[in-house]
Amino acid sequence: MDHTTQPTPPALSAEDKAGIVLSVLSGRETVAEAAGRRSDIPERCLEDWLEAFLEGGLRGLQGTAALRPPPRESQLEADAAELKTALGEVCLELNVWQAIRTYLRRSPEIR
Numbered sequence: 321m322d323h324t325t326q327p328t329p330p331a332l333s334a335e336d337k338a339g340i341v342l343s344v345l346s347g348r349e350t351v352a353e354a355a356g357r358r359s360d361i362p363e364r365c366l367e368d369w370l371e372a373f374l375e376g377g378l379r380g381l382q383g384t385a386a387l388r389p390p391p392r393e394s395q396l397e398a399d400a401a402e403l404k405t406a407l408g409e410v411c412l413e414l415n416v417w418q419a420i421r422t423y424l425r426r427s428p429e430i431r
Contacts, residue, residue, distance in 0.1 A: 334381040340366065341373045341381070 332340075340358070343349050344366070351370070355363040372380035 334378050337369050337381045338373065338378055341369050344370060345373075 340354050340361070344351055344354050349357070351363050351366050355361050355366050369381060374380075
């Protein structure tokens with residue numbers, strides 16, 4: 321069945337969604353039972369909530385905007401990427417200098 325023709329689920333808070341999801345994950349009820357208990361929530365929608373919760377926890381149930389990292393976290397990730405690049409360049413340069421030193425030790429006539 322095409323789930324795009326199903327009714328739009330009600331606007332529930334992330335905490336309400338989490339309560340339903342946790343009841344399924346804990347085994348207290350199945351997806352079908354949870355959806356049946358709330359006739360306005362299609363099973364496919366509940367399955368999407370389960371997936372979102374497993375991937376992102378409570379933040380996953382708050383929508384796509386909540387999945388974006390906070391600005392401070394984004395800045396730290398950018399800084400870490402920049403430091404990794406700089407470290408890689410330093411390691412490469414060190415390897416080149418070590419190779420030159422090894423070559424010069426093996427070839428005393430070059431000095």
